[in-house]
Amino acid sequence: MQGTIFTAFSELVIEQQGMAAWDDMLDKVQPASDGIYTNAQQYDDNELFALVGALAEKTGLPATDLVRAFGQYLFDKLYENMPPNVGKIDNLRDFLLAIDSVIHVEVKRLHPNAYLPTFEYDDTDDGDLIMYYGSKRKLCHAAEGLILGAAARFNRNINILHPECLHDGKDRCKLIIQFKD
Numbered sequence: 001m002q003g004t005i006f007t008a009f010s011e012l013v014i015e016q017q018g019m020a021a022w023d024d025m026l027d028k029v030q031p032a033s034d035g036i037y038t039n040a041q042q043y044d045d046n047e048l049f050a051l052v053g054a055l056a057e058k059t060g061l062p063a064t065d066l067v068r069a070f071g072q073y074l075f076d077k078l079y080e081n082m083p084p085n086v087g088k089i090d091n092l093r094d095f096l097l098a099i100d101s102v103i104h105v106e107v108k109r110l111h112p113n114a115y116l117p118t119f120e121y122d123d124t125d126d127g128d129l130i131m132y133y134g135s136k137r138k139l140c141h142a143a144e145g146l147i148l149g150a151a152a153r154f155n156r157n158i159n160i161l162h163p164e165c166l167h168d169g170k171d172r173c174k175l176i177i178q179f180k181d
């Protein structure tokens with residue numbers, strides 16, 4: 001996985017739990033990278049999963065909640081490094097619809113080794129947006145957090161339902177985005 005994800009994760013832990021907590025987690029996990037991450041490199045996905053596990057143990061919070069909160073934090077970091085043409089999108093729905101066909105396509109062009117999740121969409125009549133998430137990484141709770149981060153950026157109040165999940169053996173996650181205002 002791209003280093004940006006790891007640097008954001010270490011920043012969040014250090015900001016909220018302190019440097020000593022981050023060092024403790026590294027001692028416990030002993031990642032091959034030694035926990036020294038840079039944005040341009042790629043690192044083994046398992047390092048992130050192990051660090052999330054260590055954080056869940058340390059805080060006593062469920063890993064799903066931590067991953068969601070991380071996704072929300074990550075959004076602003078990713079948004080800062082977005083392809084310039086996407087900056088022109090001025091509303092949440094169009095932004096979410098652009099992830100799969102524009103934003104992640106550009107990421108893949110810049111980093112050909114990147115593995116990116118897929119999103120398929122259903123725009124419903126009643127205004128909800130349905131996003132089907134697929135990825136070998138099953139980071140659907142990060143996707144929820146990223147969507148919440150995007151909603152905050154576009155000043156929209158949303159609710160996310162997650163009635164079908166890869167973690168329950170489905171072949172993709174169904175995320176229903178309800179726009180509340």
Ligand code: HEM
Nearest residue numbers: 001002078079081082114115117135137139143146147150
């Ligand atoms: C609401 C908006 C977004 C959603 C829901 C989303 C979703 C995700 C998810 C869930 C992942 C984790 C990997 C996986 O699931 O397999 C990911 C990875 C990534 N996304 Fe997005 N994303 C969003 C916006 C962005 C933006 C604005 C950028 C900026 C360019 C971006 C760039 C990336 C990069 C660099 C990765 C790591 C790819 C790798 O592993 O090498 N995403 N995205």
